[in-house]
Amino acid sequence: xxxxxxxxxxxxxxxxxxxxxxxxxxxxxxxxxxxxxxxxxxxxxxxxxxxxxxxxxxxxxxxxxxxxxxxxxxxxxxxxxxxxxxxxxxxxxxxxxxxxxxxxxxxxxxxxxxxxxxxxxxxxxxxxxxxxxxxxxxxxxxxxxxxxxxxxxxxxxxxxxxxxxxxxxxxxxxxxxxxxxxxxxxxxxxxxxxxxxxxxxxxxxxxxxxxxxxxxxxxxxxxxxxxxxxxxxxxxxxxxxxxxxxxxxxxxxxxxxxxxxxxxxxxxxxxxxxxxxxxxxxxxxxxxxxxxxxxxxxxxxxxxxxxxxxxxxxxxxxxxxxxxxxxxxxxxxxxxxxxxxxxxxxxxxxxxxxxxxxxxxxxxxxxxxxxxxxxxxxxxxxxxxxxxxxxxxxxxxxxxxxxxxxxxxxxxxxxxxxxxxxx
Numbered sequence: 001x002x003x004x005x006x007x008x009x010x011x012x013x014x015x016x017x018x019x020x021x022x023x024x025x026x027x028x029x030x031x032x033x034x035x036x037x038x039x040x041x042x043x044x045x046x047x048x049x050x051x052x053x054x055x056x057x058x059x060x061x062x063x064x065x066x067x068x069x070x071x072x073x074x075x076x077x078x079x080x081x082x083x084x085x086x087x088x089x090x091x092x093x094x095x096x097x098x099x100x101x102x103x104x105x106x107x108x109x110x111x112x113x114x115x116x117x118x119x120x121x122x123x124x125x126x127x128x129x130x131x132x133x134x135x136x137x138x139x140x141x142x143x144x145x146x147x148x149x150x151x152x153x154x155x156x157x158x159x160x161x162x163x164x165x166x167x168x169x170x171x172x173x174x175x176x177x178x179x180x181x182x183x184x185x186x187x188x189x190x191x192x193x194x195x196x197x198x199x200x201x202x203x204x205x206x207x208x209x210x211x212x213x214x215x216x217x218x219x220x221x222x223x224x225x226x227x228x229x230x231x232x233x234x235x236x237x238x239x240x241x242x243x244x245x246x247x248x249x250x251x252x253x254x255x256x257x258x259x260x261x262x263x264x265x266x267x268x269x270x271x272x273x274x275x276x277x278x279x280x281x282x283x284x285x286x287x288x289x290x291x292x293x294x295x296x297x298x299x300x301x302x303x304x305x306x307x308x309x310x311x312x313x314x315x316x317x318x319x320x321x322x323x324x325x326x327x328x329x330x331x332x333x334x335x336x337x338x339x340x341x342x343x344x345x346x347x348x349x350x351x352x353x354x355x356x357x358x359x360x361x362x363x364x365x366x367x368x369x370x371x372x373x374x375x376x377x378x379x380x381x382x383x384x385x386x387x388x389x390x391x392x393x394x395x396x397x398x399x400x401x402x403x404x405x406x407x408x409x410x411x412x413x414x415x416x417x418x419x420x421x422x423x
Contacts, residue, residue, distance in 0.1 A: 004367025009206030029064025040206035041077030070173035076180035079156035125217035181209035183366030228323035257328030261286035316340035
């Protein structure tokens with residue numbers, strides 16, 4: 001069993017996946033509960049967060065008919081930092097071994113990181129052997145110099161520890177801490193898009209998370225601290241209505257592009273206290289919402305230009321996350337970015353696809369996919385280590401056996417010589 005736990009600002013989602021005989025993943029359990037105690041991807045109340053996690057996990061256990069012991073958990077927030085780094089080492093025996101790859105990765109991550117930051121991911125982009133570039137897997141290749149380009153992702157120590165603490169307070173272990181947009185990429189992007197160059201924007205309630213893929217590897221990650229909650233707040237302020245009513249209005253009637261909203265459609269807006277409800281056109285509501293969505297997209301565009309990737313993503317933009325569901329969100333994005341934009345649904349081939357076929361589940365489905373790959377890599381590594389150990393034991397035993405046979409033969413020759421001399 002593999003379990004993904006997406007602890008978001010608005011919702012905690014727990015998915016249980018079972019790895020089938022053919023290696024595919026089937027979702028067998030889903031649990032969801034409103035998130036209390038999180039703000040913009042960071043824990044602000046441990047007790048409330050623990051309760052939300054427990055409710056979601058219990059619901060998933062009930063549906064899957066199993067007990068959950070450990071989870072892969074997502075992490076997000078403005079505390080996330082990332083950078084690209086480079087490492088170089090000499091190849092020991094003229095042929096690249098796993099030890100050489102480990103050493104060059106270690107060399108690449110030997111960069112100064114703030115003491116309040118903790119490395120979450122070290123993701124290889126490509127390797128160079130001597131003058132040959134663009135190598136994805138250098139194992140077994142000949143050369144004398146090995147270089148690696150990697151993408152390092154770190155998060156605030158306290159922020160990550162607080163998430164882990166909440167999970168452990170629920171009696172669960174942590175299999176891995178996964179960056180939210182990295183998990184979403186697993187479920188939302190095709191391999192062709194990753195190779196060609198694409199930008200994923202995961203628009204949640206608290207943050208909008210960016211991931212830029214190029215040549216099949218993650219090259220840039222960033223977080224924009226503006227997302228769905230700000231849209232709700234704008235509606236609440238502009239229409240002078242309580243936040244819970246503003247959220248309902250956003251989900252039911254809001255549109256991200258004013259040209260798509262009718263000026264004839266009139267909505268009833270609840271007022272604060274005992275005041276009478278007021279009327280507003282859907283077009284007027286959309287103007288409020290459009291301004292905030294436009295700001296989110298422009299902040300992402302500024303980040304792409306600043307990092308130098310704005311002109312390196314021919315596959316365009318892929319939007320996902322709960323806030324991307326709004327009518328007109330993709331159309332407005334095309335207008336702002338001036339490139340192809342598509343709304344992505346998580347790719348789930350087996351099990352409850354009718355439920356998880358929704359951008360809200362992009363991160364949690366991605367956690368299952370990421371965890372499945374990690375488990376497979378761990379299993380392969382164990383097999384390789386087992387084979388290596390067996391070979392070493394065989395090579396150690398063999399000389400002893402040969403030496404023992406040689407000594408016995410020599411002793412027998414001496415014994416024969418002694419008998420002959422005695423006779």
